[in-house]
Amino acid sequence: MEKSKKHIPFEISITMLEAIELDIRNKNDSSLLMQFSELHYADIAEILDELNLFQATYIIKLLDSEQTSDILAELDDDVREKILENLSAKEIAEEVKELDTDDAADILSELSPERKENVIAQIDDKELVADINELLEYDENTAGGLMAKELVKVYETWTVAGCLRKIRLQAENVKRVHSIYVVDKANKLIGRLSLKDLLISKNETKISDIYIPKVDYVHFNDDDEDVARLMTKYDLEAIPVVDDEKTLLGRITIDDIVDVIIEEAEKDYQLAAGITQDVDSEDSILALTKARLPWLFLGLIGGVGAAIIMGNFDSIIKDFPIILLFTPLIAAMAGNVGVQSSAIIVQGLANDDIKGSINNRLIKEMFLATLNGVVLAVFLCGFIYKFWDQDIQTSLAVSVSLVAVIIVAGIVGTFIPLFLHKRGIDPAIATGPFITTSNDIFGILIYFIIAKFILNI
Amino acid sequence: MEKSKKHIPFEISITMLEAIELDIRNKNDSSLLMQFSELHYADIAEILDELNLFQATYIIKLLDSEQTSDILAELDDDVREKILENLSAKEIAEEVKELDTDDAADILSELSPERKENVIAQIDDKELVADINELLEYDENTAGGLMAKELVKVYETWTVAGCLRKIRLQAENVKRVHSIYVVDKANKLIGRLSLKDLLISKNETKISDIYIPKVDYVHFNDDDEDVARLMTKYDLEAIPVVDDEKTLLGRITIDDIVDVIIEEAEKDYQLAAGITQDVDSEDSILALTKARLPWLFLGLIGGVGAAIIMGNFDSIIKDFPIILLFTPLIAAMAGNVGVQSSAIIVQGLANDDIKGSINNRLIKEMFLATLNGVVLAVFLCGFIYKFWDQDIQTSLAVSVSLVAVIIVAGIVGTFIPLFLHKRGIDPAIATGPFITTSNDIFGILIYFIIAKFILNI
Numbered sequence: 001m002e003k004s005k006k007h008i009p010f011e012i013s014i015t016m017l018e019a020i021e022l023d024i025r026n027k028n029d030s031s032l033l034m035q036f037s038e039l040h041y042a043d044i045a046e047i048l049d050e051l052n053l054f055q056a057t058y059i060i061k062l063l064d065s066e067q068t069s070d071i072l073a074e075l076d077d078d079v080r081e082k083i084l085e086n087l088s089a090k091e092i093a094e095e096v097k098e099l100d101t102d103d104a105a106d107i108l109s110e111l112s113p114e115r116k117e118n119v120i121a122q123i124d125d126k127e128l129v130a131d132i133n134e135l136l137e138y139d140e141n142t143a144g145g146l147m148a149k150e151l152v153k154v155y156e157t158w159t160v161a162g163c164l165r166k167i168r169l170q171a172e173n174v175k176r177v178h179s180i181y182v183v184d185k186a187n188k189l190i191g192r193l194s195l196k197d198l199l200i201s202k203n204e205t206k207i208s209d210i211y212i213p214k215v216d217y218v219h220f221n222d223d224d225e226d227v228a229r230l231m232t233k234y235d236l237e238a239i240p241v242v243d244d245e246k247t248l249l250g251r252i253t254i255d256d257i258v259d260v261i262i263e264e265a266e267k268d269y270q271l272a273a274g275i276t277q278d279v280d281s282e283d284s285i286l287a288l289t290k291a292r293l294p295w296l297f298l299g300l301i302g303g304v305g306a307a308i309i310m311g312n313f314d315s316i317i318k319d320f321p322i323i324l325l326f327t328p329l330i331a332a333m334a335g336n337v338g339v340q341s342s343a344i345i346v347q348g349l350a351n352d353d354i355k356g357s358i359n360n361r362l363i364k365e366m367f368l369a370t371l372n373g374v375v376l377a378v379f380l381c382g383f384i385y386k387f388w389d390q391d392i393q394t395s396l397a398v399s400v401s402l403v404a405v406i407i408v409a410g411i412v413g414t415f416i417p418l419f420l421h422k423r424g425i426d427p428a429i430a431t432g433p434f435i436t437t438s439n440d441i442f443g444i445l446i447y448f449i450i451a452k453f454i455l456n457i
Numbered sequence: 458m459e460k461s462k463k464h465i466p467f468e469i470s471i472t473m474l475e476a477i478e479l480d481i482r483n484k485n486d487s488s489l490l491m492q493f494s495e496l497h498y499a500d501i502a503e504i505l506d507e508l509n510l511f512q513a514t515y516i517i518k519l520l521d522s523e524q525t526s527d528i529l530a531e532l533d534d535d536v537r538e539k540i541l542e543n544l545s546a547k548e549i550a551e552e553v554k555e556l557d558t559d560d561a562a563d564i565l566s567e568l569s570p571e572r573k574e575n576v577i578a579q580i581d582d583k584e585l586v587a588d589i590n591e592l593l594e595y596d597e598n599t600a601g602g603l604m605a606k607e608l609v610k611v612y613e614t615w616t617v618a619g620c621l622r623k624i625r626l627q628a629e630n631v632k633r634v635h636s637i638y639v640v641d642k643a644n645k646l647i648g649r650l651s652l653k654d655l656l657i658s659k660n661e662t663k664i665s666d667i668y669i670p671k672v673d674y675v676h677f678n679d680d681d682e683d684v685a686r687l688m689t690k691y692d693l694e695a696i697p698v699v700d701d702e703k704t705l706l707g708r709i710t711i712d713d714i715v716d717v718i719i720e721e722a723e724k725d726y727q728l729a730a731g732i733t734q735d736v737d738s739e740d741s742i743l744a745l746t747k748a749r750l751p752w753l754f755l756g757l758i759g760g761v762g763a764a765i766i767m768g769n770f771d772s773i774i775k776d777f778p779i780i781l782l783f784t785p786l787i788a789a790m791a792g793n794v795g796v797q798s799s800a801i802i803v804q805g806l807a808n809d810d811i812k813g814s815i816n817n818r819l820i821k822e823m824f825l826a827t828l829n830g831v832v833l834a835v836f837l838c839g840f841i842y843k844f845w846d847q848d849i850q851t852s853l854a855v856s857v858s859l860v861a862v863i864i865v866a867g868i869v870g871t872f873i874p875l876f877l878h879k880r881g882i883d884p885a886i887a888t889g890p891f892i893t894t895s896n897d898i899f900g901i902l903i904y905f906i907i908a909k910f911i912l913n914i
Contacts, residue, residue, distance in 0.1 A: 237712070255689075265726070268722075269725060269729060270804070273729060273797055280801070280804065281802060281804070285821065292797050296793055299793045300836065303790065317778045332759060332893065336752065339730050343726060343732060344730075344732065348739070361738075372746055376750075436789065
């Protein structure tokens with residue numbers, strides 16, 4: 001069936017960009033305002049990411065701060081940073097006032113300390129300043145760093161009717177109402193109330209009679225990835241954040257968690273691919289080089305190490321150069337097996353899926369590697385002996401080594417992430433070049449030792 | 458600051474498992490019921506994943522179907538499949554009736570056609586059967602396959618007061634109310650109404666006066682990953698699904714999208730690591746072997762190919778065996794560069810971040826690779842010449858090849874995912890062993906040709 005057209009996601013066309021650039025050049029503001037009035041702020045942010053700094057700033061200054069605040073929050077960090085440099089403290093303050101407190105704090109935290117103070121000084125809403133200052137205190141990778149101060153809360157002593165009245169007031173500042181949090185006199189979280197329950201209850205009912213005392217919550221100091229795991233597991237769309245006394249501080253919504261999940265997945269993927277920093281394909285060549293060179297350098301050192309090891313086996317080089325032809329094969333297999341087994345462990349750790357002891361895990365991997373290794377070695381041995389017409393000793397030297405190397409690579413790939421995790425280090429760093437390189441060296445050393453032994457030299 | 462204890466996510470202890478196993482053995486149902494009454498269904502599912510089939514089935518039969526339906530929906534696919542085999546069609550029907558239509562359809566779709574019909578025959582609610590049968594028709598990787606039929610909809614002709622009354626009725630069947638969808642007489646989606654707007658409007662207001670005509674929606678045939686991108690980009694918590702006539706069919710909620718995002722990220726990560734099927738560390742050795750062996754086999758063939766290529770350069774093997782010592786280095790660098798550049802492209806494609814032509818992209822990668830390559834080659838050349846005391850020709854042969862190999866690997870790594878994407882193939886398949894293996898072979902071929910030329914043999 002053909003897909004209907006309307007719902008196809010927004011896509012930037014070159015024609016559209018050219019029209020916008022022309023309008024900016026001609027200062028045709030009315031045409032620009034018309035074009036942008038129809039667009040979602042996330043789409044406008046995408047367009048601004050494509051324009052140059054002058055053009056992007058022009059659009060931001062042209063549009064209304066209600067719209068631009070959301071656009072700014074959505075922009076790529078580096079584009080936003082540059083645009084903010086072109087705005088006055090007063091202009092930034094106007095934007096910040098329109099945003100939810102969490103986005104406001106995120107943007108302010110990117111400014112220099114001095115600039116930040118100037119912007120905050122321009123905000124006259126005392127309560128907002130207090131909220132933002134509080135949020136700026138939290139570590140960005142914790143629940144406190146993710147939460148917003150906007151939420152709907154009711155006191156247990158209220159009635160449904162009174163509650164609806166108060167909620168109507170509070171709700172005007174809250175973009176989306178998820179759960180309603182119930183607190184006691186001291187502002188301590190004691191439960192929640194779903195909007196649905198509120199809608200289907202009688203007006204005179206007391207909140208204390210209908211609220212649900214079982215409520216999931218997190219501490220402001222909890223790690224953002226733990227919050228993501230919790231919300232995903234329990235299918236929560238919002239979660240309240242409390243302090244040590246269970247005082248209700250704010251709430252985290254699922255859209256922020258989706259960002260955490262995506263970022264985390266991208267980071268792990270990049271680490272596995274040997275990219276050290278968060279880069280994307282649109283970044284400058286210098287930024288990309290900085291992100292890629294360190295692991296390549298590690299690979300180079302590994303390669304030199306492997307060459308030095310081989311250089312020490314004179315007898316093999318002189319009498320059995322055919323052994324040297326299989327070093328890339330051995331190294332590649334060691335690398336592949338290491339990456340496979342470490343990736344499974346890293347993913348299992350991320351999903352809290354790894355049960356049982358390290359020893360059991362290593363024994364399982366040993367069986368697995370042996371099974372894989374023997375299958376591959378039989379094939380390889382047959383090939384070298386039958387089709388390449390080598391003597392049985394050479395064929396055995398290569399294939400027996402292959403089994404040994406695969407087993408060691410599997411064990412190293414399993415052990416390193418588990419070990420790092422135990423030490424509190426992100427195991428994702430272990431996959432990719434780190435495992436590949438160490439396995440290359442190990443693999444070749446094992447290969448040459450076994451070959452030397454089997455060839456009896 | 459020390460974290461408070463209460464909010465630490467649920468964790469299964471061995472003591473807890475042993476107590477449960479003992480209670481099952483002694484048929485101590487009251488103790489079991491007490492233990493499980495306190496737990497969230499997601500936690501119970503985690504426990505059942507740890508028990509054996511007999512024990513898990515015992516618990517499912519013991520608990521009330523309101524609780525067990527959610528537990529079943531949450532279980533690992535393979536555990537659920539086995540438990541369902543132990544239940545009668547009537548028992549499964551009881552579970553299915555308690556679930557949201559999307560989860561109900563997911564569970565039914567895992568049954569054999571005959572079993573499925575038997576279960577559906579046991580459901581007396583005609584409307585539910587129609588809904589489930591409709592959902593079973595959709596492809597599982599489309600919006601239709603993700604959506605649930607439960608939603609809250611109002612007609613444009615209603616008033617706020619009438620609306621609240623009707624919503625109270627509808628809401629009892631809907632776990633969470635997100636947006637309220639506004640339809641015309643023909644059930645065509647014409648807009649949405651936020652609960653918040655409904656709460657802050659006067660009772661006598663007409664829906665047609667307050668609804669928002671701008672509403673994002675997807676077609677039932679849209680790809681689930683496109684839906685995920687759309688909902689993430691626009692920060693949507695639910696999205697309605699329509700057919701060609703814009704008839705409102707159902708809605709997708711963000712928790713289902715979070716699952717799509719996580720699954721997709723895991724799949725890409727596994728592909729990059731050379732694992733072909735969706736496995737986790739707890740799977741059987743056989744399942745893990747089946748997922749890992751194919752790529753390893755590819756790697757083996759690549760290694761044999763590299764050996765055959767090298768075998769053809771007799772003169773190098775005989776007179777310059779030192780060249781052979783650097784083949785693992787060259788192969789490793791080719792593999793690493795290829796994985797890095799392909800990973801950046803794959804991620805860019807996933808984020809819709811790749812702009813401009815393939816040619817520009819390749820030129821950029823060429824510059825980048827040259828920059829990385831020259832830095833690494835200068836270091837390598839100095840090392841071989843100075844510290845390893847080799848003549849300048851050998852040093853040059855290795856380092857010039859390194860630059861060439863890195864450039865070619867970068868181009869291959871950039872081109873292949875872009876090419877696959879153009880052909881409509883998932884580019885993620887290109888990273889990992891596929892790129893590594895082809896780059897190994899290319900790299901070694903280039904290395905030996907250049908070495909032969911520079912060494913003048």
